Amino acid sequence: MKAKKLIVGMAVFSFAGLLLGGCGADDNNTGSSSTSESTSQTSASDSATTESSEATVVAGEPMQDGTYRLEEKNYKNDYRVTFEITVKDGKIVESKYDNVNADGESKTENTEYNETMKEKAGISPEEFIPKFNEELVAAQSPSSIEVVSGATHSFDSFQNYAQQLIQAAQAGNTETIEIDNGADLKDGTYTLEEKNYSNGYRVVFSMTVADGKISESNYDYLNEAGESKKDDASYNENMEAKSGTSPEEFIPNFNEAFVSAVNAEDGSVADMDVVSGATHSFHSFVIYAQQLLNAAEKGDQTTIEVDNFVTE
Secondary structure: OOOOOOOOOOOOOOEEOOOOOHHHOOOOOOOOOOOOOOOOOOHHHHHHOOOOOOOOEEOOOOOOEEEEEEEOOOOEEEEEEEEEEEEEEOOEEEEEEEEOOOOOOEHHHHHHHHHHHHHHHHHOOOHHHHHHHHHHHHOHHHHHHEEEEEEEHHHHHHHHHHHHHHHHHHHHHOOOEEEOOOOOOOOOEEEEEEOOOOOOOEEEEEEEEEOOOOEEEEEEEEOOOEEHHHHHHHHHHHHHHHHHOOHHHHHHHHHHHHHHHHHHOOOOHHHHHOOOOOOOHHHHHHHHHHHHHHHHHOOOOEEEEOOOOOOO
8 A cells, every 4th residue: 555645844945046956055054043031932023033035935835824832742851842833924933942841840940950051061951942942933944053062962853843843834734743752663664755856856765673773774865767866976076076075975974874873872863973065964864864763753654745845
């Protein structure tokens, strides 16, 4: 039986006017926002924005107005994630990401925790949680937000969950998303595919789990003929000259590093090293990989079809 496809959306904007659309995105940097208040909520009116001409979206469903929620099922170190975004006129106008305990108290209010983490990592929840919320509203895309040094694991989790909420908003699905975080991976093959081609390619990603471990990762960019971007000599040469790396290098790197990182004791996608010159592709990979891991935690082998935005 043909697998049922969940049509969702990926807010990674690919610019068709560039010779190397994905590569151009890797060179983009998003300015960081700052806050003087310990708040776990940000609205559009609170965020600093810069004026820019918006590209025309030629593929990918817009977000539907409404409030979308996600919650982790399990507590880790006495906290779990709760996350809510509000969409108005097709834009995220409010982001409320937080880590709460069984009493509903925010990690931003735990003085001892904040002081300890600040001393060890150089940053604390009362700093990075508001920062995450501000930057999502400003950027509208989790893959466009800069990594927060000292909070890498939280950052990668935030990106993943933000993307899932954006996907729900594209589908207009206001049912709360439940994440069975920390559950054992269920054996099987889990697949994610982009729906739309950008510069002639789309992502196809499958992950196989055997005996509770990832046995294989197959992440790739394919054209309509099913040919890999790794085999496009012209594309690889152009990107190598421009960015210092190419798909024939970073695609195998992503797959190998992913398997190694997640299969390690207490391993995580966040333990992967960013590939210089392919930063945007790397963060997109991490977001997709984490969605497949969430699917494997539930044992849900439904193919995830990503209705990715393409602009020109």
